[in-house]
Amino acid sequence: METYTNMEDSDLKKLKIVRKQECFLDKTDIISLQEILNECFPETLANRIFYKQLPTMRLMAFYEKRLIGQVSIDHRVISVDKTPHQIFGVVDLCVTEAFRRKGTGTLLLMTLENLARQCDINHVIAFADHPELYKKLGYKQEKANCRFLAIDDLSSHSVIERDESKILLIKSWEDVDFTDKTIDLLGHLF
Ligand SMILES: CC(C)(COP(=O)(O)OP(=O)(O)OC[C@H]1O[C@@H](n2cnc3c(N)ncnc32)[C@H](O)[C@@H]1OP(=O)(O)O)[C@@H](O)C(=O)NCCC(=O)NCCS
Numbered sequence: 001m002e003t004y005t006n007m008e009d010s011d012l013k014k015l016k017i018v019r020k021q022e023c024f025l026d027k028t029d030i031i032s033l034q035e036i037l038n039e040c041f042p043e044t045l046a047n048r049i050f051y052k053q054l055p056t057m058r059l060m061a062f063y064e065k066r067l068i069g070q071v072s073i074d075h076r077v078i079s080v081d082k083t084p085h086q087i088f089g090v091v092d093l094c095v096t097e098a099f100r101r102k103g104t105g106t107l108l109l110m111t112l113e114n115l116a117r118q119c120d121i122n123h124v125i126a127f128a129d130h131p132e133l134y135k136k137l138g139y140k141q142e143k144a145n146c147r148f149l150a151i152d153d154l155s156s157h158s159v160i161e162r163d164e165s166k167i168l169l170i171k172s173w174e175d176v177d178f179t180d181k182t183i184d185l186l187g188h189l190f
Contacts, residue, residue: 012103016062017111022054022072029060032067040094052151052188055091059111061104069095071108075121079184085176088116089190090126105133113137113171122174127167127189139169142178148185164189 020029033049044051055072062068074089090112095104116124126134131141146168147161161182170178 011063012107014063015068015104015107017107018060018062019057019111019115020060021057025049025058029067033058033060033070036067036070036094036096037092039096041092045092051092052190055190059108059115061095061108063099067096068099069104069108071112073112073115074190077186078123078125079186080176080178080181085123085174086121087123087125088112088121090124090128091190093126106137109133109137117173122172123176124171126169127164128169129167131167131169134169134171137171139171141165142168142170143180144168144178145182146185146189147182148189149187151188 025033030049034047037045037049038047041051050072053074056075058070058072060067060070071093072091074091076087076089077084078087079085090109093105093108095108113124116122124139126139128134131139135141143165144163145161146164147159149156150158150160168183
């Protein structure tokens with residue numbers, strides 16, 4: 001197996017972002033995803049390529065044919081005051097450790113946002129403990145409640161409503177006021 005050291009700043013140009021529908025992942029993709037997700041989320045993924053539920057699609061970042069980063073996209077409808085809004089949910093954004101702080105995470109998020117615009121989807125939502133990367137890209141921390149289906153250990157058990165202001169980040173191209181509202185995720189918290 002080839003070994004890779006840190007990528008040079010100039011090598012960002014060599015990154016290839018590939019979009020794949022979840023149902024079209026092949027065996028090689030799945031093995032590469034297991035490796036990178038286990039490295040980046042060792043506590044939570046337990047050798048699976050999804051945590052709560054399969055995503056709609058993924059953006060996969062390849063450097064000289066090696067998968068070095070990924071973001072899963074959950075395309076769904078959320079409900080705010082009974083009004084439906086299509087969103088892209090950002091799921092399991094990660095970059096393998098040796099390649100971090102070179103702009104790959106930013107490139108993955110920007111590619112996701114461009115895709116949202118192309119699809120007339122006006123909101124991108126993330127739940128993140130460390131908001132720095134998102135804030136740099138213009139995401140706003142929202143003071144809102146979220147209502148969602150709680151899934152633990154492959155089992156649905158309740159519907160929860162709680163304040164998620166500490167981790168909820170939204171970037172919108174449409175003027176919707178989420179402040180102090182209840183955002184019904186109509187599914188699990190991604
Ligand atoms: C979060 C993560 C995807 C960032 O990927 P990345 O390729 O290193 O991100 P970028 O190089 O595009 O970083 C852009 C900016 O985000 C911020 N940032 C990135 N990682 C950061 C960290 N660990 N701490 C603080 N700020 C950070 C910085 O402002 C950075 O800009 P700078 O390098 O010029 O200071 C990567 O660190 C990772 O995979 N972490 C483990 C998994 C994880 O926690 N995923 C996030 C789930 S929400």
